Amino acid sequence: MVRGVVQTLAVVGRVLEGFDEEGRPLWHDGMVVEEGRVVYLGPHPEERAGPGAKVVEVGEGVVLPGLTDSHAHLTSLGLALRTLDLRGVRSIKELKLRVAERAKELGVGEWVVGRGWDQELFEEGRWPTRWDLDEAAPANPVLLVRVCGHAAVANTLALSLAGITDSIPNPPGGSIERVGGKVTGVLKEAAVQLVYSAARKGGSEELVKEAEKAMLSHGVTCVHAMSVTSEELGALQNLARAGKLKLRVRAYLDPTVPEPKPESEGMLTVVGLKALADGSFGARTAALREPYSDDPGNSGVLLMDRDALVRELEKAKKAGLQLAAHAIGDKALEEVLAAAKASSTRLRIEHASLAPPDLLDELAGLGLWVSAQPRFVTSDWWIVSRLGRERARWVYPFRSFLERGVGLSFSSDAPVEPCNPFEGVYAAVTRGSPDGLEIAKLTAGEALTTAEALRCYTETAPKLLGERLGRLSVGYPADFVIVDRDPLSAPPPELRRVHVLATYVGGEPMYTTAVK
Numbered sequence: 001m002v003r004g005v006v007q008t009l010a011v012v013g014r015v016l017e018g019f020d021e022e023g024r025p026l027w028h029d030g031m032v033v034e035e036g037r038v039v040y041l042g043p044h045p046e047e048r049a050g051p052g053a054k055v056v057e058v059g060e061g062v063v064l065p066g067l068t069d070s071h072a073h074l075t076s077l078g079l080a081l082r083t084l085d086l087r088g089v090r091s092i093k094e095l096k097l098r099v100a101e102r103a104k105e106l107g108v109g110e111w112v113v114g115r116g117w118d119q120e121l122f123e124e125g126r127w128p129t130r131w132d133l134d135e136a137a138p139a140n141p142v143l144l145v146r147v148c149g150h151a152a153v154a155n156t157l158a159l160s161l162a163g164i165t166d167s168i169p170n171p172p173g174g175s176i177e178r179v180g181g182k183v184t185g186v187l188k189e190a191a192v193q194l195v196y197s198a199a200r201k202g203g204s205e206e207l208v209k210e211a212e213k214a215m216l217s218h219g220v221t222c223v224h225a226m227s228v229t230s231e232e233l234g235a236l237q238n239l240a241r242a243g244k245l246k247l248r249v250r251a252y253l254d255p256t257v258p259e260p261k262p263e264s265e266g267m268l269t270v271v272g273l274k275a276l277a278d279g280s281f282g283a284r285t286a287a288l289r290e291p292y293s294d295d296p297g298n299s300g301v302l303l304m305d306r307d308a309l310v311r312e313l314e315k316a317k318k319a320g321l322q323l324a325a326h327a328i329g330d331k332a333l334e335e336v337l338a339a340a341k342a343s344s345t346r347l348r349i350e351h352a353s354l355a356p357p358d359l360l361d362e363l364a365g366l367g368l369w370v371s372a373q374p375r376f377v378t379s380d381w382w383i384v385s386r387l388g389r390e391r392a393r394w395v396y397p398f399r400s401f402l403e404r405g406v407g408l409s410f411s412s413d414a415p416v417e418p419c420n421p422f423e424g425v426y427a428a429v430t431r432g433s434p435d436g437l438e439i440a441k442l443t444a445g446e447a448l449t450t451a452e453a454l455r456c457y458t459e460t461a462p463k464l465l466g467e468r469l470g471r472l473s474v475g476y477p478a479d480f481v482i483v484d485r486d487p488l489s490a491p492p493p494e495l496r497r498v499h500v501l502a503t504y505v506g507g508e509p510m511y512t513t514a515v516k
């Protein structure tokens with residue numbers, strides 16, 4: 001189908017328009033789409049659409065408004081999806097075969113990235129070298145990360161793209177292995193990052209497309225792309241200009257992008273800047289008011305205090321952009337709230353993972369928005385021992401946010417978590433109770449209903465940006481998803497198995513499986 005020639009659609013089946021003020025679902029028996037917009041909701045859409053319309057049979061499934069993932073990293077996700085799984089490889093010979101195969105699939109010049117090899121398992125009894133990889137794929141840059149993530153091997157082309165030569169000194173905190181003065185391709189610690197960032201730069205457009213494909217297959221029609229670098233922005237602009245972007249992308253730029261400004265082209269809109277106030281619970285770098293319960297000398301790392309955040313807010317305001325501030329620990333959240341108060345500028349908070357009642361109240365009073373990742377609830381199985389029971393009561397407090405009227409939009413933070421929103425709905429509704437997680441009992445009161453979780457994935461993020469998206473009301477763009485069952489009546493443990501059959505953006509099928 002040619003882009004821009006949008007057919008009239010008669011969608012036959014149950015359609016969820018959205019939710020009313022009280023959060024009740026609004027169901028209809030069909031929908032007509034013209035010129036990419038919803039023009040009718042109700043029975044007999046085929047008659048209403050007239051002859052020549054394409055009939056879309058929903059069958060046993062239902063139609064939902066397109067989902068927004070309000071925090072994801074596109075090129076990193078693309079790279080993660082492309083990464084070869086090398087766990088269990090028994091020899092360098094096998095490693096070379098796998099690399100050669102992938103290089104052939106991808107074509108000349110594309111990065112081959114893999115992870116999971118372990119030389120202890122190799123029958124050759126040695127580490128792989130760049131010369132091994134050159135034999136397998138001389139015309140593709142190759143980076144293979146060891147199972148531990150702290151070492152890697154790269155081929156000659158990858159090393160040269162990363163600027164690594166025989167004479168270059170070791171980077172701080174890393175080492176480039178040399179034998180007889182020659183670089184062998186084996187890299188340790190920080191040296192791995194040198195090649196990894198080169199891999200992310202190379203082929204940004206391909207990586208964006210890879211990420212986009214995965215998101216569409218899970219029903220995501222709009223993504224808020226975080227920490228967009230200059231390279232990624234360039235790739236997004238090229239794709240948008242060529243009409244090749246299939247997903248609506250709202251970009252929040254990395255602080256390294258020079259002269260950030262709002263812009264809009266086709267499916268792409270640059271809306272904000274990203275700032276990092278702290279790290280993560282996983283690495284014990286999220287900034288806490290009191291030390292970690294399982295690491296008493298450590299309270300994490302505050303990367304930006306309130307003054308630094310105020311400066312960033314002013315910069316964003318001047319540029320006409322919104323600020324998205326990453327704050328995971330309660331100390332970081334406290335600083336972000338103080339900055340918001342001091343500069344009287346609206347901002348959105350990414351994560352707000354630990355929000356005790358005093359900060360919840362303050363956040364609500366300031367009218368700020370939160371983009372949270374429900375799947376962290378089930379992934380961070382160690383959270384209770386890391387924070388202690390008392391504090392852990394206030395992690396991912398979704399119901400407390402909603403009760404206080406905080407605008408809460410959901411997201412994946414992919415590739416940190418998988419980009420399937422139904423995994424997120426499952427986690428928000430069950431809080432991991434089918435998985436026997438301690439956090440489920442401790443924070444049972446924070447569980448949402450399926451309808452609430454779906455609202456956080458559909459209507460909230462567009463509201464945050466003042467956009468007419470996230471519903472299927474008459475006049476709205478026809479961004480919709482056909483799923484195999486009605487999530488609103490599915491038993492909670494089944495929510496993660498909701499399967500997307502087709503995804504339409506602006507009335508065009510961007511992903512389809514077996515739907516007629």
Ligand SMILES: [Zn+2]
Nearest residue numbers: 071073226413
């Ligand atoms: Zn992130």
